[in-house]
Amino acid sequence: MKKLLSFIFLTVALALGAGNYQIMFDACMSDGNFEAADSLIKEWSRKVPHDPELFPARFNLLLNRAHSDMLVLSDKPAQGGEQLQLADSTGNTAYLYSEVSWKDSLLDMAFVEIDRGISACPDRIDFRLGKAAAATMSARWETAVDALDGLLEHDAKNNGKWLGSGNAGQPGADTLLADAVFDRLSDIYRSDSRGAVEVALPLVAKAAKRFPADVRILNLAGGMNYSIGSDETALAYFEEAARVAPDDAMPLTNIGYILYQRGDSVGAIEIYRKIENGKYDEDSKNIARQMIADIMTPIQDMEEYFYFFRYLPQIAAQATSPADFLDVEMINSRIPAYNKLRSPFADSDITAEEVLAQDGGSNVVVWTFPMPSQMPMCRYMAFVPDGNGRCKVLTLEKSLEDYWIVGTMTNDVHSNFSDMPYPADAAAFVDGLRLRKLVK
Numbered sequence: 001m002k003k004l005l006s007f008i009f010l011t012v013a014l015a016l017g018a019g020n021y022q023i024m025f026d027a028c029m030s031d032g033n034f035e036a037a038d039s040l041i042k043e044w045s046r047k048v049p050h051d052p053e054l055f056p057a058r059f060n061l062l063l064n065r066a067h068s069d070m071l072v073l074s075d076k077p078a079q080g081g082e083q084l085q086l087a088d089s090t091g092n093t094a095y096l097y098s099e100v101s102w103k104d105s106l107l108d109m110a111f112v113e114i115d116r117g118i119s120a121c122p123d124r125i126d127f128r129l130g131k132a133a134a135a136t137m138s139a140r141w142e143t144a145v146d147a148l149d150g151l152l153e154h155d156a157k158n159n160g161k162w163l164g165s166g167n168a169g170q171p172g173a174d175t176l177l178a179d180a181v182f183d184r185l186s187d188i189y190r191s192d193s194r195g196a197v198e199v200a201l202p203l204v205a206k207a208a209k210r211f212p213a214d215v216r217i218l219n220l221a222g223g224m225n226y227s228i229g230s231d232e233t234a235l236a237y238f239e240e241a242a243r244v245a246p247d248d249a250m251p252l253t254n255i256g257y258i259l260y261q262r263g264d265s266v267g268a269i270e271i272y273r274k275i276e277n278g279k280y281d282e283d284s285k286n287i288a289r290q291m292i293a294d295i296m297t298p299i300q301d302m303e304e305y306f307y308f309f310r311y312l313p314q315i316a317a318q319a320t321s322p323a324d325f326l327d328v329e330m331i332n333s334r335i336p337a338y339n340k341l342r343s344p345f346a347d348s349d350i351t352a353e354e355v356l357a358q359d360g361g362s363n364v365v366v367w368t369f370p371m372p373s374q375m376p377m378c379r380y381m382a383f384v385p386d387g388n389g390r391c392k393v394l395t396l397e398k399s400l401e402d403y404w405i406v407g408t409m410t411n412d413v414h415s416n417f418s419d420m421p422y423p424a425d426a427a428a429f430v431d432g433l434r435l436r437k438l439v440k
Contacts, residue, residue, distance in 0.1 A: 021048065025057050029064065037061050052167060055117025056130060059110050063134055066106035069099075102138050110134065111143060122154060125162035125170050129180050136187035141196035145203050148184055151177060152206050181207045182216050189224050194327070197224050208237065215245035222254055229329060231258055249275050249284035256291060261337060265295050294340070301342045308378050308395065311336070313409040316391040322365040322383040324391075328352050345369065355430040361440030364433075366426035372398040376407070376414075380429045384439050394438055396420065396429055406436065 021044040028037035041057055048054075084096040111134070117127045128151045135144035155162075155177060162177075164170035185207065188200045204221045211217050222237035235258055241251035256271035268291070275288035302311060315331060325331055328350050332343045351368040365383045372379055380396040395407045399419070406417040418436060423429040433439040 021051075022053055022057070029060065034061060034065055052117065052121050052124065053165075055113060055120065056127060059114040059117070059130065059134075062106050062110035062113060066103045066110060066138075068101050068103075107138055107140075111140075118150070121163070121167065123158055123161070123163045124167070125151070125173055125176065126164055128154070129176075132180065132184045136184050139191065141188055141191065141193065142199055144184055144188060145200050148181055149203050149206070151181070152203075152210055155210070178211050178214055178217070181211070182214070182220065185217070185220055185224070189220060189227070194228060197227055200224065201228075208240075212240075213244050215241045215248055215251065218244070219250055219254065222251075226254075226258065231262065234258060247279070249278075249280040249288075253284065253287060253291075256288075260291070260295055261334065269295055297340050299337075299340050299342050302336065302344055304344050304377050307344050308381070309409045309414050311341070312381060313393050316383055316393050317386075319383070319391045320389060322363060322385065322391055323354065325365040325367065325383045326352050326354060328367070351426075353426045355427050357440075358434070359440075361434075364430050364439055366429060368426055375399050376405070379404070380423070380426060382430060382433060382439070384433075394433055396423070406433065406438065 021040065025037055025040050025044070028034070028040060038061060041054065041061065044051065044057070045054060111131065114127055114131045114134075117124065118131070121127060128147055132144050132147035132151070135141070135147055160174055160177075162170040162173040170176065185200060185204055188196050191197075201224060204217070204224050207217050208214075208221045218237050218241035222234040222241065225231075225237065226234035235255060238251045238254045238258070241248070242255065245251065252271055252275055256268045256275075259265075259271065260268035272288040272292050272295075276285050276292070312331075315335065316325075319325070329347050332345060332347050332350060336343050349370055353366050353368070355364045355366060357363050362385045367381045367383075369378055369381070376397040376399065378395045378397050382394040383391050384394060386392040393409055395409075397405045397407050397416070399405045402422075403419050404422050406420050408415055408417070417438065420429075420432045420436075423432055430439060
């Protein structure tokens with residue numbers, strides 16, 4: 001069930017003027033009276049057509065009209081964010097949460113309007129910050145990167161001499177810019193979108209050069225690079241952060257973690273001992289102690305059966321998209337290592353392939369393993385949507401007398417569907433699953 005709440009006035013760091021039109025406009029927006037606000041803007045435009053505060057006013061009105069917040073009551077949990085879990089006397093569970101949606105046509109118009117403002121008043125920092133904030137709110141990651149890149153480029157051109165409300169000089173612009181760049185890049189990093197992070201990498205490098213002593217930005221640059229597997233670049237940023245902020249344990253913690261993940265347990269423990277025995281805050285020392293304990297815990301090798309029919313199905317049950325399994329290193333090596341486990345396969349043993357959907361179905365990611373030597377080990381494993389916002393596995397397993405069986409794992413139950421002629425490749429395996437109506 002969906003229930004329409006109300007339009008929310010989104011403050012996006014735009015400092016508006018204090019004239020009569022502005023005061024009345026703000027009052028209309030606070031009351032959610034968008035029709036009155038629209039009429040006021042039309043009169044404002046006729047009377048003071050060149051007022052620069054018209055740009056953010058139109059932008060905010062369009063932005064709020066594009067935004068809606070729905071209250072959802074569902075038997076399926078939200079994929080992210082806060083939610084309230086409800087249960088009736090029979091034990092049935094429901095979830096109550098807020099769901100935000102955007103009307104793309106109005107959102108596009110909002111960005112066009114603020115771009116007009118930026119073109120007319122290129123030194124107005126609030127216009128650019130507003131665009132970047134709205135872009136991250138609406139998950140328009142490329143637009144956010146474009147806005148932040150424009151900020152840094154123009155900062156170099158105007159030597160940091162920015163304007164604020166009423167085209168007056170903006171005090172503390174350097175701090176405002178650093179805070180905004182960090183906050184918006186953090187939004188991108190927290191999006192868990194590899195594509196968004198990859199688009200933002202040149203920007204975070206530029207930000208690190210612009211603010212070489214800002215440990216927050218250096219740490220973030222390291223984290224973003226590490227998240228896509230660029231360990232050496234990440235280490236360089238963390239080492240620079242540790243140099244410019246020797247009293248901050250966070251960069252050292254990150255360095256130790258990368259060393260540990262790379263198999264250098266001795267180097268990692270040395271870093272964490274330095275934190276434990278140094279003049280750092282107690283929370284950081286506790287993290288270091290926990291990491292030392294984890295590193296010294298022996299790694300367990302996963303048996304193939306456990307790997308195929310316990311580990312990978314559990315990971316699939318937590319994934320929101322089959323595309324997550326295109327990152328073999330993350331699933332096969334990094335997550336097990338974090339849990340003190342070791343996969344029976346090297347990353348190079350596994351081939352991941354995305355098989356595109358047909359007739360309105362969903363894309364499927366298939367892992368191809370080395371040819372199994374014993375039953376019921378797997379040659380192929382398909383990661384498919386389960387219809388509830390998560391994923392499930394479908395396997396091609398070796399059986400007696402060179403039979404090949406289609407199977408799956410649900411909770412702790414390993415079950416089979418039918419035999420299948422041995423498929424030539426991953427795409428043929430998915431075709432066989434579609435023929436058996438196991439995949440749409």
